[in-house]
Amino acid sequence: xxxxxxxxxxxxxxxxxxxxxxxxxxxxxxxxxxxxxxxxxxxxxxxxxxxxxxxxxxxxxxxxxxxxxxxxxxxxxxxxxxxxxxxxxxxxxxxxxxxxxxxxxxxxxxxxxxxxxxxxxxxxxxxxxxxxxxxxxxxxxxxxxxxxxxxxxxxxxxxxxxxxxxxxxxxxxxxxxxxxxxxxxxxxxxxxxxxxxxxxxxxxxxxxxxxxxxxxxxxxxxxxxxxxxxxxxxxxxxxxxxxxxxxxxxxxxxxxxxxxxxxxxxxxxxxxxxxxxxxxxxxxxxxxxxxxxxxxxxxxxxxxxxxxxxxxxxxxxxxxxxxxxxxxxxxxxxxxxxxxxxxxxxxxxxxxxxxxxxxxxxxxxxxxxxxxxxxxxxxxxxxxxxxxxxxxxxxxxxxxxxxxxxxxxxxxxxxxxxxxxxxxxxxxxxxxxxxxxxxxxxxxxxxxxxxxxxxxxxxxxxxxxxxxxxxxxxxxxxxxxxxxxxxxxxxxxxxxxxxxxxxxxxxxxxxxxxxxxxxxxxxxxxxxxxxxxxxxxxxxxxxxxxxxxxxxxxxxxxxxxxxxxxxxxxxxxxxxxxxxxxxxxxxxxxxxxxxxxxxxxxxxxxxxxxxxxxxxxxxxxxxxxxxxxxxxxxxxxxxxxxxxxxxxxxxxxxxxxxxxxxxxxxxxxxxxxxxxxxxxxxxxxxxxxxxxxxxxxxxxxxxxxxxxxxxxxxxxxxxxxxxxxxxxx
Numbered sequence: 256x257x258x259x260x261x262x263x264x265x266x267x268x269x270x271x272x273x274x275x276x277x278x279x280x281x282x283x284x285x286x287x288x289x290x291x292x293x294x295x296x297x298x299x300x301x302x303x304x305x306x307x308x309x310x311x312x313x314x315x316x317x318x319x320x321x322x323x324x325x326x327x328x329x330x331x332x333x334x335x336x337x338x339x340x341x342x343x344x345x346x347x348x349x350x351x352x353x354x355x356x357x358x359x360x361x362x363x364x365x366x367x368x369x370x371x372x373x374x375x376x377x378x379x380x381x382x383x384x385x386x387x388x389x390x391x392x393x394x395x396x397x398x399x400x401x402x403x404x405x406x407x408x409x410x411x412x413x414x415x416x417x418x419x420x421x422x423x424x425x426x427x428x429x430x431x432x433x434x435x436x437x438x439x440x441x442x443x444x445x446x447x448x449x450x451x452x453x454x455x456x457x458x459x460x461x462x463x464x465x466x467x468x469x470x471x472x473x474x475x476x477x478x479x480x481x482x483x484x485x486x487x488x489x490x491x492x493x494x495x496x497x498x499x500x501x502x503x504x505x506x507x508x509x510x511x512x513x514x515x516x517x518x519x520x521x522x523x524x525x526x527x528x529x530x531x532x533x534x535x536x537x538x539x540x541x542x543x544x545x546x547x548x549x550x551x552x553x554x555x556x557x558x559x560x561x562x563x564x565x566x567x568x569x570x571x572x573x574x575x576x577x578x579x580x581x582x583x584x585x586x587x588x589x590x591x592x593x594x595x596x597x598x599x600x601x602x603x604x605x606x607x608x609x610x611x612x613x614x615x616x617x618x619x620x621x622x623x624x625x626x627x628x629x630x631x632x633x634x635x636x637x638x639x640x641x642x643x644x645x646x647x648x649x650x651x652x653x654x655x656x657x658x659x660x661x662x663x664x665x666x667x668x669x670x671x672x673x674x675x676x677x678x679x680x681x682x683x684x685x686x687x688x689x690x691x692x693x694x695x696x697x698x699x700x701x702x703x704x705x706x707x708x709x710x711x712x713x714x715x716x717x718x719x720x721x722x723x724x725x726x727x728x729x730x731x732x733x734x735x736x737x738x739x740x741x742x743x744x745x746x747x748x749x750x751x752x753x754x755x756x757x758x759x760x761x762x763x764x765x766x767x768x769x770x771x772x773x774x775x776x777x778x779x780x781x782x783x784x785x786x787x788x789x790x791x792x793x794x795x796x797x798x799x800x801x802x803x804x805x806x807x808x809x810x811x812x813x814x815x816x817x818x819x820x821x822x823x824x825x826x827x828x829x830x831x832x833x834x835x836x837x838x839x840x841x842x843x844x845x846x847x848x849x850x851x852x853x854x855x856x857x858x859x860x861x862x863x864x865x866x867x868x869x870x871x872x873x874x875x876x877x878x879x880x881x882x883x884x885x886x887x888x889x890x891x892x893x894x895x896x897x898x899x900x901x902x903x904x905x906x907x908x909x910x911x912x913x914x915x916x917x918x919x920x921x922x923x924x925x926x927x928x929x930x931x932x933x934x935x936x937x938x939x940x941x942x943x944x945x946x947x948x949x950x951x952x953x954x955x956x957x958x959x960x961x962x963x964x965x966x967x968x969x970x971x972x973x974x975x976x977x978x979x980x981x982x983x984x
Contacts, residue, residue, distance in 0.1 A: 256648040258552040258970070260540055261641060263597075263657040264532035265583045268559035269573055271524045520566050526576060529559045533679060535750050535887050536654055539962035542753045548967045555584045555640055563590045586640045588633050595629025597657070604691070605656050609680055610792050610882040613690050627693055631660060634700070638664035645669060650973065653704065655679045660696070663703030671981075675973040676704035679750070680884040681911070682714040685721040694725050702736065705980065706744045706973045710885045710911035715747040744976045748968050749915050751961040752890045761867055761895060769868030781816040781939045784873035786866065786888055787880070789822040789832060789858060794879035794907060794925040796831065799838040799854070801879070801923075801931025806842060806853060809936055813846045813853050816939060819869065822858045832858070870895040875938040877905040878912070879925040885911035889920075893953045901950035903938040905931075915960070919952045 543549045558577070562570065570587055577583040588596075604626065607614050638661050641651060645665075651674045653661045662676045678701075688694060698721065701707055709715040719730040730736055736743045760766070773782070783802075787793040798820070806813050820839075835856070843852035861869075870876070876892040889904055889912055896902055904920040906913050913922055921934045 256551075256650070257646070258549050259555055259641060259644060259649055259651045260536075260552055260654070261555045261637060261651060261658060261661060262533055262536060262654040263556055264529060264559050265554055265556040265577070265585060266529055266532075266537050267526050267577060267581050267583055268529040269524050270527045271519060271522050519564055519569055524569075524573070526581060531559060532556075533655065535752075535885070535962065536679070538753045538756065539750060539966050542755065542961070542963040543966035545755075546963050548963055548970070551582075553582045553584055553644060555637065555644060556586060557588065557593065558585045561590045562587050584640055584644050586633075586636050588636050592629045592632050592636075595626045596633040599626035600630040601657055605659075606680075608687060608691055609656060609683055611681075611683055611687055612791070613687065615690075634658055634660035635664060637661050638668065641665050642668050645672065649673070650970065651675070652677070652970075652973075660700035661703075663700035666703035673973060673977040674704045675706045675708065675969060676701055677708040677748075677969065678714070678884070679710065681882050682709055682717045682721075684717050685724040688717075688721045689725055694721075698722055698725055702738045702743055704743065705741070705976045706746060706969070708746050708748050708969055710747070710749050711914035712747040713914060714884075714911070715745050719745055741980055742976070744972060746969075746972060748965055748972075749911060749960065750885055750887070750965045752887055752894065752957065753962050754894055754958050757867075757891060757894055760863070761871065763864055763867075765862075765864040766867045766871070769865050770871050773868055773872040777817050781812070781874045782872060783816060783818040783875045783877060783935070783939075784821075784869050784892075785818070785877045785879075786821045786869070787823070787878075789835065791828065791831060792881050792883065794881045795820065795822060796835050796838065797881070797925040797928075797931070798877055798879040799835060799842070801925075801928050802854070802935060803838060803842050804928045805932035805935040806845065808932055810845075812939065814851070816853065817851075818854045820854065820856050821861060821866075821869070822856070824858065824860055867895065871899055874900050874902045875905060875935075876902065877935075878907055878910060879905070879923065879931065880907045880910050881925055883907070883910040883912075885915075887912075890957050893950070893957045896950065897954060901947055903941055903946060903949065904953065905934045905938055915956060916953055919949050919956075 540549065540552065540554075544552065558573065565573070570585075574585050574587075577585055604614055637658055641661065642665060645651065649672075651662075651665060651672055653665075653674065653676045656678060662674050665672060665674060682688075691697065701718075702722070707718065709718065715734070719734060719736065722736055723729050728736055728738060730745070731742070734745055736745060785795075785798060787795050789795055802818055822835075839854050839856045842854050846853055870892045873892065873896075876889055878886050878889050880886060886906075889906060893904065904916070906916065906920045906922055907925050908922045909925070913920075921938060923931050923934045925931065
């Protein structure tokens with residue numbers, strides 16, 4: 256008997272290596288629709304920022320730029336490595352990216368501000384003053400387009416085809432590292448149709464040298480929305496195993512869709528760890544296996560990459576290796592199906608609605624692109640793979656909002672199966688949920704499970720009420736639901752963290768180095784830390800407004816405290832990003848000490864070691880999410896504080912973690928700036944005795960309700976519910 260773990264992504268993916276220039280040329284022309292950045296950009300190396308930029312006085316650092324980068328490059332470049340000159344190897348280690356921490360370790364007197372100089376670019380009004388963020392973003396985009404146009408014009412004039420661009424895993428960072436200071440001298444004609452440079456079009460980090468990668472033709476009728484063109488989060492690729500297929504070299508030839516697809520036929524590939532997707536679930540399953548909670552398991556999910564270009568033989572080979580060597584059963588769907596399912600239905604409809612933001616913008620086309628058809632198709636494909644891998648006695652555990660229909664679809668094919676479902680995000684009230692056109696179908700799909708689990712009692716209560724309102728089925732006295740002759744248990748079981756692995760990670764020498772660097776940089780200041788995605792649900796704007804009010808009310812803390820806010824490079828609204836930048840600039844302008852701003856805002860990725868160092872050395876951690884299923888970052892903060900300051904936690908009452916911790920942390924309403932400001936003040940002035948009393952209760956909760964404990968509780972509940980049903984019948 257095995258546990259079938261069903262989630263959108265497998266814990267492993269495929270890394271292709273193309274060492275033949277002709278293959279690189281074919282890949283460059285492949286019209287593949289890319290997948291979402293949050294799940295389809297890994298494994299990618301750590302960000303590579305310009306040292307000069309990161310040593311500047313600027314308190315706002317960002318590696319996310321709206322430069323339009325080909326979707327295909329974004330989603331596949333991290334799996335396509337040019338090995339023409341060097342053998343396959345792992346990307347640069349994160350030690351090469353001492354981004355923010357280089358800035359921290361440099362005394363203000365030593366740091367210098369690099370002023371952009373555009374005087375050498377004719378036709379653009381340059382000056383020796385710092386550019387606004389908006390102008391810099393626009394210039395980067397114009398410059399990149401100009402280079403592509405120049406390359407095309409030069410090729411047309413000479414009648415020669417430029418050398419195929421070498422696509423490497425470094426391209427996963429796209430043009431994010433293009434800075435104004437490293438642009439070569441150029442001359443632009445009046446009509447801006449051509450551009451020449453006395454030097455090669457090289458960038459400081461060497462990502463695009465000397466060729467320019469051009470946009471591939473898209474299969475879509477119109478280009479994807481700009482919000483989907485993003486810089487991927489950075490992760491280190493583990494050591495690449497031995498390659499599976501020997502490459503066959505051949506002379507370069509003109510690319511066609513057929514040739515492009517065949518580029519992967521003989522390309523060597525290997526299986527690597529996949530760092531995207533649900534990291535909390537992945538950690539829970541690994542720890543549960545280590546502690547003997549799970550004996551055998553098989554993971555079912557998509558391989559985390561575009562697959563239309565893969566021939567059937569390649570897919571079968573990948574499927575065989577994943578299944579035999581990694582116990583992973585891949586689900587292959589078309590790229591358009593995945594795009595419609597994830598980018599459109601999940602992210603444009605389900606995600607906002609489940610977080611209390613109904614997609615009712617008059618200009619929104621969320622309901623006009625038939626994304627529901629793609630959502631249903633992907634869920635059906637998952638159900639087919641589950642049924643194909645099922646043997647009597649197996650336990651099926653389906654996860655999250657991407658696969659709400661799978662329990663019902665599997666139940667139709669295997670009536671006696673033991674099926675559990677867990678929703679990792681929030682579940683809204685019935686008044687919000689009932690706005691969904693597909694409300695009944697989604698609920699019936701979830702009710703195909705024997706046990707439906709949620710992060711908190713609030714979400715479980717909302718589900719029961721919604722079933723009663725939408726389907727007319729009242730819950731039983733024990734909070735279960737009777738549906739189609741079965742009693743379905745509706746439970747609240749909050750997921751936890753893996754303290755064992757976190758403790759081992761904290762002993763890494765790099766973590767200790769970063770910790771010492773932080774202590775030396777701000778030895779006498781209260782260090783307040785936040786780490787979020789920059790989206791409309793994480794409340795970063797509300798957090799900054801609350802901190803601004805705190806400093807206005809208690810101005811002495813402009814010199815006594817430092818607020819380090821890290822925002823991951825993700826899909827972010829430019830309006831939201833600009834508004835947050837404006838607030839940060841306004842706060843930092845309020846101090847007379849230019850070299851010591853009250854806020855250090857980093858819109859870029861940092862390594863895991865640097866992240867842990869911040870958790871260890873922080874005096875206060877702040878989470879102001881407007882709605883969030885469970886924030887495990889604050890759980891990790893509590894665990895890391897054991898040997899340091901045992902600092903307070905400021906936590907939004909609208910997170911699932913608030914239901915776990917209660918008043919042991921400082922609960923706030925993110926919309927109440929006064930309350931948030933008061934929480935900042937209470938956190939930095941809290942007496943030691945109260946701080947330790949609160950911390951001990953929080954630490955006990957984190958170390959008791961671990962991720963392995965969560966797996967054990969849910970599977971035990973599923974076993975009991977299934978056995979009771981069969982005994983009754």
